[in-house]
Each structure stands twice: as structure tokens, then as C-alpha cells.
């Protein structure tokens with residue numbers, strides 16, 4: 001709860017329930033408990049409800065093929081990596097990277113590191129063994145609560161991911177990247193249109209309607 005003091009200063013009060021839980025975390029818990037995707041993900045053994053976002057994106061654009069090589073940027077806790085592993089099968093290859101250490105996933109190569117660190121990116125490139133078919137980025141920094149700051153931070157990650165995609169994708173490859181609606185995503189869209197045959201914005205049904213999040217899907221890379 002926000003309150004303006006007589007002095008004009010702003011005070012944020014974190015209300016607690018009787019059991020000491022903050023109202024905001026209570027709200028988060030209620031939303032989780034009522035979210036059908038959370039239940040579906042748990043039942044299917046996916047590590048996150050986000051897995052359904054990639055399933056829905058791929059259902060529409062069909063780029064995760066058997067035998068494909070996929071890089072998953074911002075992979076933790078691993079829902080997208082699990083989906084990618086299922087789709088590419090035993091002949092495919094999935095490499096995930098995240099700031100957070102992930103529990104191993106059979107068949108995936110998981111790297112713990114900061115994608116904004118050039119040394120980490122070089123290390124990631126060194127394990128790719130040639131060009132890749134798909135670059136995915138679901139990277140997002142923790143929300144600051146200030147929408148413009150969040151937007152700029154996520155767009156900076158999206159731009160880094162695009163530079164990486166340009167360096168590593170094969171001709172005809174696919175790039176999928178999370179963005180937040182808020183203005184500058186149009187600049188990225190313009191840039192992507194120069195390098196891909198088809199570029200679209202897509203909000204999968206699993207992406208919460210009250211979230212500004214959406215995905216740019218870029219198909220048919222032209223090196």
C-alpha cells in the first residue's frame with residue numbers, strides 16, 4: 001500500500017496477513033493456485049508454466065524440428081529446455097544458459113553464467129560446434145516495479161540475444177525473443193526485418209493477459 005506523508009514523502013507499507021505473509025505474495029500464491037497452466041506443468045513434469053509458452057509458439061510457427069540444434073538463453077529453471085529436448089529428439093542438441101545454476105536435464109548442455117559477459121558468450125560459442133538452427137531467448141531481469149526501467153532492461157537483453165543470433169544462426173534459422181510492449185521494441189523489429197524473411201509479434205495464450213510480455217518470432221535468417 002502506498003501512502004503520501006504530510007511532509008510530501010512517499011511511504012510504501014507492506015501489509016501482512018495474520019500469518020505474516022505479505023499481501024503481494026499472498027496475491028501471487030492465490031494466482032499460482034488458480035492458474036491452470038501451473039497445474040498442467042506440474043502434472044506434465046515441466047519445471048515451469050513457461051514451458052507452455054514455447055509449446056504454443058512452436059505449435060503456431062513449427063520451427064523446433066527433429067535433429068535441430070537449439071540455444072536457450074535465460075533457460076532456468078528449464079521449462080523451455082525440456083520442451084526443446086522433446087521436440088528435437090535424441091539426434092538434436094540443446095544448450096541452455098542462465099545466471100542461475102540449473103538442475104541437470106538429460107540430453108541438454110547447461111551453462112551457468114551471465115550472457116552479458118563477453119567471456120561467457122565466447123565460452124557458449126565454443127561448445128556449439130558450428131551453426132545453430134534456433135536461438136531462443138526468454139531472458140528477463142527481475143522486475144524493478146518501474147515499467148519503463150523493466151522495458152529498457154529487457155530490450156537490452158533482447159538486443160544482445162539478436163547479436164548472438166546473427167553470429168550463430170544458419171541461413172534459414174529461427175530466432176525467438178521475449179520483449180515487453182513499451183515503444184523501443186519497434187526498433188528491434190525494424191532491425192530484425194532486415195535479416196529475416198518473416199518477423200512477427202506473438203503473445204501465446206499462456207502469457208498472462210495482464211503482462212506486457214510478448215515474443216518476437218523471426219523466421220528465415222538471411223546472414
Ligand SMILES: C[S@@+](CC[C@H](N)C(=O)[O-])C[C@H]1O[C@@H](n2cnc3c(N)ncnc32)[C@H](O)[C@@H]1O
Nearest residue numbers: 048050074076077078079080099115138139140
Ligand atoms: C522468465 S525466466 C526463463 C524461464 C525459462 N524459459 C523456463 O521455461 O523455465 C528468465 C530467466 O532469464 C535469466 N536471465 C536474466 N538475465 C540474464 C543474463 N544476463 N544472463 C543469463 N540469464 C539471464 C534469469 O536468471 C531467469 O532465469
